[in-house]
Every structure is written in structure tokens, then in C-alpha cells.
Amino acid sequence: MDYSSEIRPVSMDEFLAQVITMKMEGWRLAQICAVRVDDGYEMSYSFCKNYRMVTLRLVVATDEIVPSITEIYSCAFIQENEASELFGVRIENLNMDYHRKLYRIDKETPFKEKG
Structure with a gap:
């Protein structure tokens, strides 16, 4: 069996095409992780298939809009x-948008500021 893990940096221009390719090839979405970096966010979209994992790594500016992948993977x-x-990532066209009411938190976007 192939137990491999790969991180693939992707640009915004190729992001949705790569996600669609993952779906068409039978990969399942395992997780989405946001991390605050100096000038924005590092978004990691991890996909699994047959004991393999591929993570699409998208780096975006703080004010940059990220397209939602919920039309492709509804579970996202x-x-x-x-x-x-939690981080303030600007995600556009999100199906089932909770409008920042998913959690009961005291501070708006508590992880937006880099610590």
C-alpha cells in the first residue's frame, strides 16, 4: 500500500480547478485548516484516497477573498x-453561511491577529 502525504502549493488562479480535479479523481475532503501568517492566511485543504493524502496549500492576503468549495464538497x-x-478569512459564496454565528465566542475573530 502507498502511505504517502504531499503538500502542493497552489495559486488562487488554479485553486478551484485543482479542487474540482480532486473531486473528479475520487478524493475525499478530510479537513480544511486556516493559519494566520504575516500578511494573511495559509489555507490547507487536505484530501484522502486509499491511504494517501494530498494537501492543497493556498496562501492569501488578509483582505483577499477565497472562493468557497461547498459547491464541490458540500461538507466543507x-x-x-x-x-x-475564528480567523476572519473572507470566504465567498459559502453554502450554509452561518454569518459568524457558528460558535458562541466572546471576541470576534479571536485568531485574526497574529500572536
Whole structure:
């Protein structure tokens, strides 16, 4: 069996095409992770198939809009809402948008500021 893990940096221009390719090739979305970096966010979209993992790594500016992948992977809505609410990632066209009401938190976008 092939137990491999790969991180693929992707640009915004190729992001949605890569996600569609993953779906068409039978990869399942495992997780979406947002991390605050100096000038924005590092978004990691991890996909699994037959004991293999591929992570699409998208780096975006703080004010840059990230297209939602919920039209491709409907299960992404929870993790995209989380990235939006906790980190302030601007995600566009999110199906099932909780409008920053997913969590009961005292501070708006608590992880937006880099610590």
C-alpha cells in the first residue's frame, strides 16, 4: 500500500480547478485548516484516497477573498464557516453561511491577529 502525504502549493488562479480535479479523481475532503501568517492566511485543504493524502496549500492576503468549495464538497461548509468566524478569512459564496454565528465566542475573530 502507498502511505504517502504531499503538500502542493497552489495559486488562487488554479485553486478551484485543482479542487474540482480532486473531486473528479475520487478524493475525499478530510479537513480544511486556516493559519494566520504575516500578511494573511495559509489555507490547507487536505484530501484522502486509499491511504494517501494530498494537501492543497493556498496562501492569501488578509483582505483577499477565497472562493468557497461547498459547491464541490458540500461538507466543507463547517470548516469554511470556522475559518471565517475564528480567523476572519473572507470566504465567498459559502453554502450554509452561518454569518459568524457558528460558535458562541466572546471576541470576534479571536485568531485574526497574529500572536
